[in-house]
Amino acid sequence: MVNYLNYANVSNNLTLTKKLPMKKTQPVDIHALYLASVQDPMSDIERISNIYSEIFQKQAKSFREDFSGTFALSCCWVQSDIERSAIAIDIDHETVEYGKKNYLANMNESEQGRLQAIEGNCIVETEAVDVIATFNFSYCLLHKRSELLDYFKKCHTSLNDNGMMIMDNFGGSDSEIPEVQERDIEHADHLGPFIFEFERKSFNPIDRLAHYGIHFKFPDGREVMNAYTYHFRMWSLTELKDLLEEAGFSKSHVYWEKCDKDGFGNGEFYQTLEEENSVNWNAYIVGVK
Numbered sequence: 001m002v003n004y005l006n007y008a009n010v011s012n013n014l015t016l017t018k019k020l021p022m023k024k025t026q027p028v029d030i031h032a033l034y035l036a037s038v039q040d041p042m043s044d045i046e047r048i049s050n051i052y053s054e055i056f057q058k059q060a061k062s063f064r065e066d067f068s069g070t071f072a073l074s075c076c077w078v079q080s081d082i083e084r085s086a087i088a089i090d091i092d093h094e095t096v097e098y099g100k101k102n103y104l105a106n107m108n109e110s111e112q113g114r115l116q117a118i119e120g121n122c123i124v125e126t127e128a129v130d131v132i133a134t135f136n137f138s139y140c141l142l143h144k145r146s147e148l149l150d151y152f153k154k155c156h157t158s159l160n161d162n163g164m165m166i167m168d169n170f171g172g173s174d175s176e177i178p179e180v181q182e183r184d185i186e187h188a189d190h191l192g193p194f195i196f197e198f199e200r201k202s203f204n205p206i207d208r209l210a211h212y213g214i215h216f217k218f219p220d221g222r223e224v225m226n227a228y229t230y231h232f233r234m235w236s237l238t239e240l241k242d243l244l245e246e247a248g249f250s251k252s253h254v255y256w257e258k259c260d261k262d263g264f265g266n267g268e269f270y271q272t273l274e275e276e277n278s279v280n281w282n283a284y285i286v287g288v289k
Contacts, residue, residue: 028216028224030216030224030227030228031069031070031095031098031102032188032190032191033185033191033194033196033216033224033227034069034214034227034228035070035072036185036188036189036191037183037185037188037194037196037216038136038196038214039072039073039136040267041072041073041075041076041077042076042080043267044073044076044133044135045073045076045077045080047269047284048060048063048131048133048166049080051164051166051255051269051284051286052130052131052164054271055164055253055286055288056162056164058162059081060084060130060131061081061083061084061085061130062084062085062086062128062129062130062131062160063077063084063085063086063087063129063130063131063132063133064086064087064088064089064126064129064131064132064133064158065077065086065087065088065089065132065133065135066089066122066132066133066134066138066139066155067089067090067122067134067135067136067138067139067141068088068089068090068096068099068117069090069092069095069099069136070095070096070098070099070102070103071086071088071090071096071099071103071104071115071117072099072103073088073133073135074086074087074088074115074117075099075103075104075107075111075115078107078111078114078115079107079111082110084114085114085115085116086114086115086116087115087116087118087126087127087129088115088116088117088118089118089120089121089122089124089126090118090119090122091119091120091121091122092119093119096117096119099117100117104117122134122151123147123150123151123154124154125154125157125158126158127158128158128159128160128163129158129159129160129163130159130160130162130163130164131163131164131165131166132155132158132159132163132164132165132166133165133166133167134165134166134167135167135168136168137167137168137169137170137230137232139151139167139235140230140232140233140234140235141230141231141232142233143209143233145239145243148235148243149243149246149247152165152243152244152246152247152249152287153247153248155247155287156247156248156249156287156289159289160289161289162289163288163289164286164287164288164289165244165249165286165287165289166284166285166286166287167240167284167285168282168283168284168285169235169237169240169282169283169284169285170280170281170282170283171234171236171237171277171280171281172277172278172279172280172281173277173278173279174279174280175200175234175280176200176203176205176210176234177200177203178199178200178201178202178203179199179200180197180198180199180200181197181198181199182195182196182197182198183195183196184196192218192219193218193219194216194217194218194219195216195217195218196214196215196216197214197215197216197217198212198213198214199212199213199214199215200212201213203234207233208233208234208235209231209232209233209234210231210232210233210234211229211230211231211232212229212230212232213225213226213228213229213230214226214227214228214229215227237254237283237285240252240285241254241285244285244287247287248289249287249288249289250288250289251287251288252285252286252287252288253271253285253286253288254271254272254273254283254284254285254286255269255270255271255272255283255284255285255286256269256270256271256272256275256281256283257269257281257282257283258270259278263278263279265281265282269283269284
């Protein structure tokens with residue numbers, strides 16, 4: 001049984017310090033910074049719902065979020081419809097407790113009763129659901145083909161007959177080159193402006209193992225370097241499609257992100273069978289039971 005913490009080293013008790021000489025430190029909530037810069041739960045739910053209804057001509061009700069972290073996505077799922085329920089699974093105790101304290105505790109009794117937050121390994125069978133979502137490339141923490149296949153098989157067993165599994169994936173000609181991408185975050189609730197950085201530290205083309213880091217920087221010179229670090233195996237869409245088929249899924253679909261006039265992803269996705277490679281691209285892969 002794999003221990004994800006061997007692969008993802010997450011520092012959750014950091015303090016925000018200034019590079020210039022100073023004695024004063026200020027605690028920083030890296031989970032809040034991550035939510036503001038990486039996650040967009042309501043948009044994710046809208047896309048999941050649209051893809052599910054496109055495939056099955058009905059609405060998804062039950063949901064499982066794997067590698068769920070603070071399970072913000074599951075919270076928004078149960079809040080989006082009174083008939084919706086969610087299971088959230090993550091192995092990190094501190095992160096799960098953060099979600100319970102900061103998100104679950106602020107939900108009403110009905111919403112809390114429809115969400116089950118589990119601290120444990122995601123490679124597990126659960127009660128059957130309509131949708132299993134594995135986002136932020138978390139399945140890439142599984143480096144061995146046998147581990148990922150076992151995970152997919154258990155997901156297949158944990159889906160209803162009209163069920164699907166959805167994951168995100170990224171690539172492109174620049175995706176394997178060391179680089180730091182940055183983005184200004186200016187309008188996050190309850191947070192001042194800051195810069196989000198995603199660093200590609202290294203990539204080994206032989207085993208396709210890559211190291212990544214997330215950094216947060218602030219206008220006054222303070223910064224949190226390596227707030228999150230990841231050791232991923234970069235699975236290709238072809239590998240994922242083959243593994244889904246081997247795990248028992250009847251078919252799989254790829255949804256490609258559209259680009260705006262400047263060549264950046266615009267958050268809109270469409271189903272496709274063939275695309276030209278680009279500098280960077282984002283996609284969903286959906287396994288249909």
